[in-house]
Amino acid sequence: MTADAPKSPTSLPVVADGGRSRPTQREHRDKPPVDPTTLIHRELVSDEFWRQIPAYKQIDEATFLDYRWQMKHSVTKVAKLLEVLQDLAHDDFISDIREGFHHAPMAVRVSPYLLSLIDWSDPYKDPIRRQFIPTNSELLPDHPKLDLDSLHELADAPVPGLTHRYPDKALFLALDTCPVYCRFCTRSYAVGLDTDEVEKVSLKPNNTRWDRVYEYIASRPELEDIVISGGDAYNLRSDHIRAIGERLLAMPNIRRLRFATKGPAVMPQKLLTDHAWVDALTDIVEQGRKVHKEVCLHTHFNHPNEITQITAQAMNKLFERGITVRNQSVLQRGVNDSTAAMGLLVKRLSHVNVHPYYVYMHDLVKGVDNLRTRLQTALDIEKDIRGMTAGFNTPTFVTDAPGGGGKRDVHSYDWYDRETGVSVYRSPNVDPNRFYCYFDPIDLLPEAGRARWADPAQHDGIIAEAIETAKHRPS
Known part of the structure; x- marks a missing residue:
């Protein structure tokens, strides 16, 4: 007998199949050694x-x-x-x-x-x-279509401190203070002390105002999901966390609660040393679980440098207690508007058991147009990071449509004019007959677009053109 001829390393075994040949298994190829730079999301600052x-x-x-x-x-x-x-x-x-x-x-x-x-x-x-x-x-000039309450939260408030826009969800602004103040805050109309530029709407925590909120929520059977924000839930006392949580969990219509806080990103120490606050949150989460209702924490990291070993310890404490934490970032120029920065943020959040949930287009906020980016930037980054990690740890990029349109997937625009920077969205569950426009920062537009916005007489026409084009685009 003669020895079988050696098989080519690239050949695949085949079987007879009606005169055709087909592979029975895929060729095995050894992967190259891992590039150490792909693991830097695990490297957290741990020194003093x-x-x-x-x-x-x-x-x-x-x-x-x-x-x-x-x-x-x-x-x-x-x-x-x-x-x-x-x-x-x-x-x-x-x-x-x-x-x-x-x-x-x-x-x-x-x-x-x-x-x-x-x-x-x-x-x-x-x-x-x-x-x-x-x-x-x-500082850059504000966009001419900026409104101090650009998302029209006050217009959608049936009682002070409660925004009811979506059919089954409401936003409860329980207070108007935070552990730190972000320059880009959507609620600069209310949050923090008065400044030389803005006199704030008052949303102080008090039982009289909160009772009106509870009464409204209980009166609307369609409401199932309440976000407790502000301000920042971090600044609520532990007894406030219990009172709000227990009151809302007792309502038959409510199925989900979300406590919203930037705290873990800016002061993770509270989760490690304010035992009463963490115990109160844990108790509400456990009470919710016993009555089959979800209670979780939503937070706000924007850059991987915000995540240290202190952060990991704080997130581990919540994880050990079974508390789900999700993250909502804001896309900002010079902060996270690159694939490298956003990709590292997503991976590092996942590493510390925080689920990347949303990345928002920067709202039109007074005094910070230098932090805003173009919609095209979000479209490009979203494509680049998808597939970088598991789908449930991949954020959805959204535009919170100015004028109260709510959150829209950035890709879902009906029209995007890259010259004038106007993107047009529909929001059928908010108002099926309206069009909502987001505006790129003017300094990043091509010269022709900057010239048009420089002429106030053209502003209404720019928007009308974009909406008219959107109306006639095939759905």
Whole structure:
């Protein structure tokens, strides 16, 4: 007998099939060694990074992890920032900040945790600084179609502090304060103290206002889903968490509660050291589970640098207690408007058991047009990161349509004019007969688009053209 001829390494075994041949198994190919750069989402800052800040040089770990110390030492004024940074920031940058504070529509409040994560050797480019500390030099003119309450939350409020827009969901604004204040806050019309630019609508936490909210929710049988926000649920006392949770869970129509907070991204220490608050949230989650109702936490990380080993410890504590955490990011220029930054954020969130849920187009907010991006940026990044990780850890990119149209998938526009930057959306479950327009920042438009917006007489025509085109586009 002769030995069988060796098989080619690329050949596949075949079987007879009616005169045809077909492979019985796929060829096995060895994957190349993993590229170490694809695993950097697992590398979390774990040293005592805060000691690089002059004012925190002598602060030990126990003190830095105390949420009360974080709150007490949060920065709200330029003088306090100077005291904290000392010689870390140049004089010209401090002067720029001083003017930025004066013109900011949003009150400024930044935790020591965040200040310690900023790269003070290049603060203008730092993605955390850009979100929380304003500079005058970065200011751009607001878009001419900006409205202080761009999402028309007040117009959709049947009682103060409750927005009922979608058929089965309502937004309960329980209070008007936060552990830190984001420059890009949609609710700069209400959140925080009055500024030189904006006199705020008051949404203080009190039982009289809350009772009106509860009465309305109970009176609407179609309501099943309540988001408890503000402001920020982090700033609710533990007894408030219990009172709100128990009152809403007792309503037969309510099936889902979401406590919304940016806290884990800006002050994770609270989850590690405010035991009463975490216990209250845990109790409401467990009460909900016993009556077959979902209670979860929605949070707001925007950049992978916000996620440290402290974050991981805090998220582990919630995970051990069976608390689901989902994340909603805002797409921001110079912060996360690249595939690299957004991809790393998504992977790092997944690594600490936080589900990436939404990425929002930046709302039209007063004083921060320099942070907004084009819709095309969102379309491109969404395509790039899809398939990077599991589908349930891949966020949906959405536009919260100005004028109260609600959240629309960025790809679902009826028309997008890239010259004028106008994208047009329909929102059948809000108002099937209306068209809602989102507007790209003017400074990023081509020259022809910038020229048209420079002429106020053309503004109405620009919008009318976009809507008219959308009406005649095939569905």
